[in-house]
Amino acid sequence: MISTLSLKVLQRMHDRTVAGMVAEVAAKSVGDRTVRNWLSKSTTPDPVVLEQIRLQGLEILRENLKNKDWPGAERDAYVAGLDATPGFVSGMAFSLQSACDQYPATVHLAGQMxxxxxxxxxxxxxxxxxxxxxxxxxxxxxxxxxxxxxxxxxxxxxxxxxxxxxxxxxxxxxxxxxxxxxxxxxxxxxxxxxxxxxxxxxxxxxxxxxxxxxxxxxxxxxxxxxxxxxxxxxxxxxxxxxxxxxxxxxxxx
Structure with missing residues (x-):
């Protein structure tokens, strides 16, 4: 319930559905329809597949930061920080930063939520x-x-x-x-x-x-x-x- 509004904000920000964004990251694992079924709870995702999607997403982020000429240490710290967030709201809050610890209170509150x-x-x-x-x-x-x-x-x-x-x-x-x-x-x-x-x-x-x-x-x-x-x-x-x-x-x- 808490993350529902954040999901809607994310979709507005990117003008895309959550299912579409997840499917893009997980192109090697699942398709858009499968993700929609997960979100509607018509089916239950396999934990192994979810872990694959998580790793794929982190690798895509790492590559994007590399293409933006982030130094290696800062790149690794940012990816690790995002990976350490406990859920969707805190992950979204963390991703709004252009550097680690830029909005610490926001990320902390989002993690509590x-x-x-x-x-x-x-x-x-x-x-x-x-x-x-x-x-x-x-x-x-x-x-x-x-x-x-x-x-x-x-x-x-x-x-x-x-x-x-x-x-x-x-x-x-x-x-x-x-x-x-x-x-x-x-x-x-x-x-x-x-x-x-x-x-x-x-x-x-x-x-x-x-x-x-x-x-x-x-x-x-x-x-x-x-x-x-x-x-x-x-x-x-x-x-x-x-x-x-x-x-x-x-x-x-």
Missing amino acids: DLLEQAVAIHRQAGDVRSAAQAVLDVEWLRDEHLAIPQDGISADEMRLQLREAVSWDGLDVPGRVLVLNLQFQLLATLDFEFCAAHFPGLEPTPVFASLLPRFNLRVRPGRKDLGSEDARYLPLPYSAAPGRDRLFACSL
């Missing part, structure tokens, strides 16, 4: 709602800000209570949406800060997100026909279906 998603996914696959909720509650680095949207009257205490009392996946729906939304915006804000610090060191940091962001109502469902004037101020979730998404990313990225 990957590990959280993986921990919850294990319990989701086992159908264990309580353990999935507890996995979120046990994360030490999550703060009240991750579980609250004050302007909409959604408090961290309310979300924690819902997590503690959830006995179905529907019971985790709103807390999950709040958490994922706040994590995505924290990731964008962290990247914005480190990018500007690296490329515009002479400018004074100024927060602009409050001026760019629409307000979200986590309780509004896409496709509702009975939205009143009060609801019209909000965009519905899930975020992937929200109007204006592309404009927001154009401003944020």
